[in-house]
Amino acid sequence: MENRIAVYPGNFDPVTNGHIDIIERAARIFPKVVVAVAASREKRSLLFSLEERVSFLKDLYQEHTCVEITSFNGLLIDFMKQHNAQVIIRGLRAVSDFEMEFQFALMNQQLAGDIETLFMMSRSTYSYLSSSAVKQVIRFKGNVSNLVPACVENALWAKFHG
Numbered sequence: 750m751e752n753r754i755a756v757y758p759g760n761f762d763p764v765t766n767g768h769i770d771i772i773e774r775a776a777r778i779f780p781k782v783v784v785a786v787a788a789s790r791e792k793r794s795l796l797f798s799l800e801e802r803v804s805f806l807k808d809l810y811q812e813h814t815c816v817e818i819t820s821f822n823g824l825l826i827d828f829m830k831q832h833n834a835q836v837i838i839r840g841l842r843a844v845s846d847f848e849m850e851f852q853f854a855l856m857n858q859q860l861a862g863d864i865e866t867l868f869m870m871s872r873s874t875y876s877y878l879s880s881s882a883v884k885q886v887i888r889f890k891g892n893v894s895n896l897v898p899a900c901v902e903n904a905l906w907a908k909f910h911g
């Protein structure tokens with residue numbers, strides 16, 4: 750694993766403690782984890798801009814040399830090749846994640862057979878946690894302080910109730 754670079758792609762709209770748990774566990778396995786925030790707006794309902802989604806992650810990882818935060822546009826496997834990365838990390842929460850993840854993994858395998866997708870099971874504490882659930886809760890002024898970092902919680906409050 751010495752020179753293996755892992756890429757953890759996603760929308761991170763916004764980053765939650767579930768994502769953070771995956772980043773930290775991946776960073777124990779790989780010497781370098783690149784968190785790649787998707788620039789494309791094909792998911793209609795993104796709440797935060799690309800700059801905002803990247804900046805939450807950069808705030809959290811500014812002192813971690815083995816975690817790099819960046820964004821990507823276009824095909825993930827092209828980004829992987831540009832970064833000389835071999836492994837895609839994805840988190841799996843429940844059966845509901847499986848079908849879509851399975852499809853992406855097989856499509857990427859078809860496009861680039863030398864790139865592997867590695868799935869990490871969600872920690873049980875976070876298996877119900879998603880960015881969209883957090884947005885629903887904050888919309889109705891629920892407490893999300895155990896679910897997202899403080900910078901994200903503040904930004905969510907400002908966005909919905911600012």
Ligand code: ADP
Pocket residue numbers: 758759760761762765766767768771838839840841842846870871872875876877878879880
């Ligand atoms: P995407 O829209 O690409 O799925 P997300 O930002 O929602 O982007 O998620 C990025 C990755 O993180 C996905 O693999 C997703 O399954 C995983 N993930 C999201 N929330 C959790 C969680 N609570 N625990 C573990 N993995 C998670």
